[in-house]
Amino acid sequence: GNFFDICGIAEQAADIEGKARYIENGMMLLNGGTIVWLGNREEGERILADNDCTIPLDDYSEKLIIPGFIDTHIHYPQTEMIAAFGEQLLEWLDNYTFPTEAQYHDIEYAQKMSQFFIQQLLTNGTTTALVFGTVHPQSVDALFTVAAALNMRLIAGKVMMDKHAPAALLETPEQSDRDTRALIARWHNHQRLSYALTPRFVPTSSPELLEKVRLIKQDYPDIYLQTHLSENREEISWVKSLYPQHERYLDVYHHHELTGSRCVFAHCLHLEQEEWDCLSDTDSSIAFCPTSNLFLGSGLFDLKAAWQKKIRLGMGTDVGAGTTFNMLQTLAEAYKVGQLQHYRLSAFEAFYHATLGGARALHLDDKIGNFDAGKEADLVVLDPGATALQQLRAANSKTLAEKLFVLMTLGDDRNIYRTLVDGNVVYQRDN
Ligand code: GUN
Numbered sequence: 001g002n003f004f005d006i007c008g009i010a011e012q013a014a015d016i017e018g019k020a021r022y023i024e025n026g027m028m029l030l031n032g033g034t035i036v037w038l039g040n041r042e043e044g045e046r047i048l049a050d051n052d053c054t055i056p057l058d059d060y061s062e063k064l065i066i067p068g069f070i071d072t073h074i075h076y077p078q079t080e081m082i083a084a085f086g087e088q089l090l091e092w093l094d095n096y097t098f099p100t101e102a103q104y105h106d107i108e109y110a111q112k113m114s115q116f117f118i119q120q121l122l123t124n125g126t127t128t129a130l131v132f133g134t135v136h137p138q139s140v141d142a143l144f145t146v147a148a149a150l151n152m153r154l155i156a157g158k159v160m161m162d163k164h165a166p167a168a169l170l171e172t173p174e175q176s177d178r179d180t181r182a183l184i185a186r187w188h189n190h191q192r193l194s195y196a197l198t199p200r201f202v203p204t205s206s207p208e209l210l211e212k213v214r215l216i217k218q219d220y221p222d223i224y225l226q227t228h229l230s231e232n233r234e235e236i237s238w239v240k241s242l243y244p245q246h247e248r249y250l251d252v253y254h255h256h257e258l259t260g261s262r263c264v265f266a267h268c269l270h271l272e273q274e275e276w277d278c279l280s281d282t283d284s285s286i287a288f289c290p291t292s293n294l295f296l297g298s299g300l301f302d303l304k305a306a307w308q309k310k311i312r313l314g315m316g317t318d319v320g321a322g323t324t325f326n327m328l329q330t331l332a333e334a335y336k337v338g339q340l341q342h343y344r345l346s347a348f349e350a351f352y353h354a355t356l357g358g359a360r361a362l363h364l365d366d367k368i369g370n371f372d373a374g375k376e377a378d379l380v381v382l383d384p385g386a387t388a389l390q391q392l393r394a395a396n397s398k399t400l401a402e403k404l405f406v407l408m409t410l411g412d413d414r415n416i417y418r419t420l421v422d423g424n425v426v427y428q429r430d431n
């Protein structure tokens with residue numbers, strides 16, 4: 001098959017093209033769930049012959065094989081409410097999100113939806129995600145159980161919230177602390193799974209709850225933290241009225257030591273300069289969620305600022321505020337967000353954010369994100385010509401950059417031919 005990945009971490013957008021690796025008619029050798037070699041086909045066949053290997057070969061001659069997509073922000077218990085009409089963030093939460101999430105107290109329902117959710121990720125070529133559950137610990141047990149059966153690399157956590165939501169979704173800081181610690185003991189660093197502390201956002205968090213989060217984080221230096229930051233103007237005003245002692249939204253998290261490596265902040269649309277500096281100085285990460293930001297009318301993410309501040313960044317679908325599980329469609333929307341700000345998002349940059357950049361945002365770039373020998377064998381086999389229009393347009397594309405740009409702009413789940421997790425085929429398109 002034909003292989004494409006980005007070979008190294010980029011300091012600026014302009015560096016990425018030079019790190020792009022394209023191997024036409026190449027061959028990749030896997031040993032179980034590990035990539036052992038990538039190169040041209042003749043050389044691969046020689047290695048196999050020299051080592052007396054008779055191993056099964058999959059032929060993907062018309063296909064494009066890339067690293068599995070990494071979704072750095074998504075809510076699994078919002079799958080069934082995707083595409084909810086008419087509201088911006090705060091009303092959307094009250095009218096659609098909270099009633100939906102309340103259903104996840106039912107473990108059987110959570111199990112059924114976990115199956116569906118993981119299938120959606122794989123159908124779209126996403127092999128790693130950083131996922132919100134609901135406040136119910138059983139929601140996360142259900143999700144991790146499905147991911148563990150596939151040996152997926154997945155990070156998730158139960159939402160923590162103790163105010164400004166319906167009573168059925170609230171907990172005390174003490175309960176939150178107990179349930180979270182029990183989940184960490186069960187799942188953190190189990191197989192390829194990791195736990196993420198998940199205070200929903202500032203308006204649903206009391207200072208006492210944030211203090212509990214701080215203490216748990218202190219006890220587990222390699223734990224993740226995921227939350228929302230500066231998504232919507234009304235949300236930001238609300239945060240300022242709830243926490244008048246703090247000058248800015250991010251100050252509330254930072255005050256409780258909830259910034260730093262492995263802390264992933266979704267959105268970051270209306271940051272003040274001091275907040276950009278704080279994210280940068282603490283080595284925090286950002287999840288850029290273009291379909292969600294457009295769908296809820298939240299705002300336009302400033303990619304240029306993120307590069308200038310050298311902040312780790314990944315792509316997020318943010319389903320169910322986001323409108324697709326598909327990373328190609330998400331990249332197409334990211335390009336349009338760029339256009340509205342005169343930022344030119346190249347296909348190389350877009351695929352970087354969705355693969356190696358996302359891995360770096362999650363501090364997993366030693367394990368996933370590209371095809372370097374020793375990395376985990378999570379990959380997607382794309383069919384770049386899944387539709388007549390795509391075939392026509394591809395026939396009129398000259399460079400690799402143009403072909404990839406057409407793929408991300410016109411692409412969707414029809415382009416996902418196969419998905420491999422841990423070296424195994426976990427999704428196969430029907431035809
Ligand atoms: N802010 C707090 N909770 C949520 C959520 O579920 N989705 C989005 N997009 N923003 C949030």
Ligand code: FE
Pocket residue numbers: 073074075228266318321
């Ligand atoms: Fe979100």
